[in-house]
Amino acid sequence: MKKILTLLSACLLVCACNNNDEPAGPAEPLMNKQDSLAIVAFYHSMKCAEWKGGFHWDLKDTDTWGGLTVEYDAEKNEYRVVKIEVPVAEEYLPEGYSLPAELGDLTALRELYVWGDHRMAGGIPPEIFNCPLEVLWLVGRYSKSDPYPKGFNGTIPKEIGKVGKTLKWLCISNTNIGGDIPEEITALQNLEGYADLSSNEFTGKVPLCLRELPHGAYLGFNNYTEMDWRYFTEDIGVIPEMWMNCLSGTIPDEVLNNQRWEDYSIKVYNQRDGYGYDRKYFEDLN
Numbered sequence: 001m002k003k004i005l006t007l008l009s010a011c012l013l014v015c016a017c018n019n020n021d022e023p024a025g026p027a028e029p030l031m032n033k034q035d036s037l038a039i040v041a042f043y044h045s046m047k048c049a050e051w052k053g054g055f056h057w058d059l060k061d062t063d064t065w066g067g068l069t070v071e072y073d074a075e076k077n078e079y080r081v082v083k084i085e086v087p088v089a090e091e092y093l094p095e096g097y098s099l100p101a102e103l104g105d106l107t108a109l110r111e112l113y114v115w116g117d118h119r120m121a122g123g124i125p126p127e128i129f130n131c132p133l134e135v136l137w138l139v140g141r142y143s144k145s146d147p148y149p150k151g152f153n154g155t156i157p158k159e160i161g162k163v164g165k166t167l168k169w170l171c172i173s174n175t176n177i178g179g180d181i182p183e184e185i186t187a188l189q190n191l192e193g194y195a196d197l198s199s200n201e202f203t204g205k206v207p208l209c210l211r212e213l214p215h216g217a218y219l220g221f222n223n224y225t226e227m228d229w230r231y232f233t234e235d236i237g238v239i240p241e242m243w244m245n246c247l248s249g250t251i252p253d254e255v256l257n258n259q260r261w262e263d264y265s266i267k268v269y270n271q272r273d274g275y276g277y278d279r280k281y282f283e284d285l286n
Contacts, residue, residue: 034105035081041102050094055087080108089117090141098122104130116151117141123154129162140174155179161187171196178202186212194218211237220244232260242268248276
């Protein structure tokens with residue numbers, strides 16, 4: 001982590017003077033005040049004082065602020081927070097930590113990585129999409145006593161569309177997040193890979209809007225029960241990867257007779273045991 005100044009001094013923008021009260025030169029660069037306040041909120045909400053091992057934070061000693069990266073803004077002569085990487089929760093974090101809404105005040109934040117687990121409270125604050133995010137990586141951890149994905153709750157906020165011009169990499173995986181995937185996700189036209197939305201709690205019918213993403217989406221290990229067959233009957237966009245969901249039902253002839261089905265049917269193979277499109281279904285189909 002680059003050296004940054006203490007929070008207290010970050011709020012005092014003063015110039016050093018010589019004995020003749022003449023300016024001694026440019027003021028020493030400080031932390032942006034708004035960033036400082038946001039990090040205080042992060043410190044309390046994420047319970048940084050209780051982080052274990054080398055990740056324990058002392059709010060008055062910035063050298064202990066593990067996972068935080070800042071850059072110097074020469075024009076404003078101040079430091080800005082550009083990256084936050086929260087360590088593996090199960091090993092380092094305490095019970096009841098959560099992401100604060102104040103992260104949205106970090107107007108230079110480009111990368112956010114959080115490794116959550118079953119002890120996490122809350123979900124994805126909509127405010128984080130006020131940041132110029134290029135990477136959003138929110139991944140839950142499997143508890144040793146519970147094989148199901150944990151970490152993060154609620155839904156994907158529709159505000160995700162705000163980072164359409166900046167976001168390059170998206171991974172929201174192994175979480176309790178469910179509900180509907182918002183159509184606003186189609187604004188993410190600068191993604192450099194597929195949107196990884198695997199191992200969450202999405203159910204119902206696969207949303208057709210995901211075909212508008214430039215590299216499609218990975219929806220494996222969710223709980224979808226119904227495929228939208230227009231992914232195969234209409235030659236538009238990218239078909240999402242649907243392995244290990246709960247898809248079943250009769251596949252329409254117009255799908256089975258379509259070249260797109262012949263080329264991409266593998267994307268719906270291998271559903272969970274007990275559901276229609278398991279391996280045997282496709283063996284019998286052929």
